[in-house]
Amino acid sequence: MALDPATIQAVFKAYDVRGTVPDQIDDDLARATGRAFVQVVGATEVVVGYDMRPSSPGLAGAFADGASQAGADVTLIGLASTDQLYFASGHLGVPGAMFTASHNPAQYNGIKMCRAHAQPVGLETGLAEIRDLVVSGDVAPPTRIGSITEHDVLEAYAAHLLALAPVTGRRLKVVADAGNGMAGYTAPAVFGRIGDAVELVPLYFELDGSFPNHEANPIEPANLVDLQAKVLEEGADIGLAFDGDADRCFLVDERGRAVSPSTLTALIAERELAKHPGATVIHNLITSRAVPELVRELGGTPVRTRVGHSFIKATMAETDAIFGGEHSGHFYFRDFWRADSGMLAALHALAALASYDGTLSELLAQYERYPLSGEINSTVADQAAVVAAIQADYSGRDGVTIDHLDGLSVSHADWQFNVRPSNTEPLLRLNVEGRDEATMTAMRDTVLALIREGDN
Numbered sequence: 001m002a003l004d005p006a007t008i009q010a011v012f013k014a015y016d017v018r019g020t021v022p023d024q025i026d027d028d029l030a031r032a033t034g035r036a037f038v039q040v041v042g043a044t045e046v047v048v049g050y051d052m053r054p055s056s057p058g059l060a061g062a063f064a065d066g067a068s069q070a071g072a073d074v075t076l077i078g079l080a081s082t083d084q085l086y087f088a089s090g091h092l093g094v095p096g097a098m099f100t101a102s103h104n105p106a107q108y109n110g111i112k113m114c115r116a117h118a119q120p121v122g123l124e125t126g127l128a129e130i131r132d133l134v135v136s137g138d139v140a141p142p143t144r145i146g147s148i149t150e151h152d153v154l155e156a157y158a159a160h161l162l163a164l165a166p167v168t169g170r171r172l173k174v175v176a177d178a179g180n181g182m183a184g185y186t187a188p189a190v191f192g193r194i195g196d197a198v199e200l201v202p203l204y205f206e207l208d209g210s211f212p213n214h215e216a217n218p219i220e221p222a223n224l225v226d227l228q229a230k231v232l233e234e235g236a237d238i239g240l241a242f243d244g245d246a247d248r249c250f251l252v253d254e255r256g257r258a259v260s261p262s263t264l265t266a267l268i269a270e271r272e273l274a275k276h277p278g279a280t281v282i283h284n285l286i287t288s289r290a291v292p293e294l295v296r297e298l299g300g301t302p303v304r305t306r307v308g309h310s311f312i313k314a315t316m317a318e319t320d321a322i323f324g325g326e327h328s329g330h331f332y333f334r335d336f337w338r339a340d341s342g343m344l345a346a347l348h349a350l351a352a353l354a355s356y357d358g359t360l361s362e363l364l365a366q367y368e369r370y371p372l373s374g375e376i377n378s379t380v381a382d383q384a385a386v387v388a389a390i391q392a393d394y395s396g397r398d399g400v401t402i403d404h405l406d407g408l409s410v411s412h413a414d415w416q417f418n419v420r421p422s423n424t425e426p427l428l429r430l431n432v433e434g435r436d437e438a439t440m441t442a443m444r445d446t447v448l449a450l451i452r453e454g455d456n
Contacts, residue, residue, distance in 0.1 A: 003029060005135045011110075012131040015122045015310060018101055018110035021055045025109050027062035029134070033111060034066025034097070036133035039140060040126050041115050043095045046072045047088045049080030050099035051182050051245050053209035055109050060099045063111065064148050067097075071142035076150045079207070081182040081246035083341035086118040087157045090337035093117060100182075100245040103217035106210045118337035122310045158189040164335050165347035167194050169354035175201040175252075176240040176346075177227040179216030180208040183242035183343070190343055197354060201234050203227060216244035219328060219375075221258065228256040238353060238360050240346045248329035249342035251349055253360040260374075262288035265325025266367035268348045272323040272333075273300045282315050282324030282332070284308075285406055286418055286431045290369040291325065306406040307420065313338050327375070327431070371440040373432035378451050380428045383421040387428070390419060390450050415443045419451070 008029070011019035017033065019025045038046065046067045050056035064074040077088050082098050089096035095115050101108035113121040113130070121127050133139055174191075178184035184205035191200045203226065204213050214223045218241035231239040231252050239252030251259035269281045269291065280301045283291045292302035305315045305324075309332070312324045316338045324332035331345035332338055349360075356363045380386050387408050394400050394410045401411045407420030407429075417432040428451055434440030 003032060003134065003137075008131060008135050012123075012127060015120070015127075015308070016110050016112045018104065018108065020107045021059075021109045025059065027058060030059040030062040030099075030111070031066035031069075032134045032137070033130060034063035035070040035139045036130045037063075037095070037097065037113060038067050038070035038072045039133060040129045041095045041121070043067070043072045045075070045092070045094040047075045047077060047085065047092055047094050047096040048099070049077045049085040049088065049096070051081075051209070052079065052180070052185070052207035053099075053101065053106065053109055056099045056209070059109060059111075060097075063097055063099070068146035068148050069142060070139065071144050071146050073146040074148045076148060077153050078150065079182070079185050080154075081186045081343070082112060083247050083336075083339060083343060084153065084157045084182075084186060085112075086114065086337060086339035086341070087160060088153045089114050089116060089118045090339070091153065091156065091160070098245070102245045102247070103215060103243045105215070118339040120310055120313050125310070154186065154189050157186070158193050161190060161341070161344050161347055162193055164333070165344060165351050167197050167347060167350045167354050169197070169351075171197055171199065172238065172350060172354055173199045173201065173234060173236040174238055174240060174350065175203055175227060175230045175234055175236045176205075176242070177203040177218075177224075177230070178205050178242055178246070179218070179223070179244060180204045180206055180211050180213060181216040181242060181244035181246060182207070183246040186246055186343060187242075190347070198350065201230065201236060203230055211244070216242070218243055218248065218250040224250065224252060224258050228252050228258070232256045238349065240349075242342050243329070246342050247340050249331070249345045250329050251360070253364065255361055257361065259360075259364060260288065260368070260372055261325065261327050261329045262291055262372065263364050263367045264345060264349060265331070266291050266294050267352055267364065268325065268331060268345060269295055269300070269323055270298060271348055271352060273298045276322045280319045280321040282312055282319070282321045284312065284326045285409055286327040286375070287325060288370055288372055288433055289416060290367060293369070294367065304405070309340060370433050370435060371437045373430070373440060373444045376430045376444070376448065377422075377427045378430065378448070379426055380421075380451065381426055383426065383428055386451055387419055387421070390447065393450060415439050417443060417447055419447070
């Protein structure tokens, strides 16, 4: 069947392929992408995994078929989280493809691709070439047909993570909400190796790509409600929330309170700097200023970057950073091929808590220096005009600095905020931080008023 060029253009995004099944993404597209992927990255071997969506096994099989037709030997690892696929790519030293639509609704699917050792493939690093080859169909004829074999890496993945962040000390009661996503598959393998150090209370571990309980997107507060209630009901020490493909992790403390990803970034940064004194830590520009403050206090070097995994990973490679954290719950580790792993971030939190005598909220208090608004989205038709108006309002004020690393960032000794346009929707995203709750609230309301008045 001929592939529609307009559909191909629509589903190839900045960092991955993403669309609805079967009208945008089907076996033919997956097969053609497999062929093009092998040619663009020059692969002789490829590893492929997939999530729990009903369409994923068939699409992964079609991609594997296309890759083998292009001459590559394919290793199918079967059901996997995205960070498990990154592990396989790094462990085996081959390029990889993961079939998932992460936290998107059930009708979606997609492909996250990487070069050997989990190096990301985005529009500027090969994805545009893959897209163009899929459109043209001008793939070079293979000199051979590759093999397709199956290989389970789940236990090796679990062992590798626990070697990086062993959990020892006092026994913890842990509630984990997999959101019916892939953490329901990987968490038993990982926690099964911890043994008696953890009492695991599973929530929504049944693999179900229809997401019957809530969206597998823990950045939205509504999707944490069940976990928060379960932590309180069980008297648990900590709650863990994973997204659909389990590459992101959010925490809930023993009081049922959601923990900012900035706080977890600071905790992990301290742990990694203890192992690598003086090293570099990456944080994106929405992360709390507490993170670079702490890194400097510990003798490390903080480096600020744009939002997005391609920027984080590129900057980590340039600076040889040991760790990087994002406001969205992505955490990147040099010892994990600079890839992001929600499970490894969770293990760092558990390891820190297990070796601490107090509660999680007490442990994290030292990292929670400034109140944060969280991300607030506003529908705005003319984003550029509104951002320009906000800049004009704050330009020239005493003690105010402005930069455009990603959107508009405005900083003052007592507060800071960032306004960024969405890449895919008519939205402006606002994040505000203040020296205290009253300052943050006042700044949040002031800037929100400018955004919403400016669009009228």
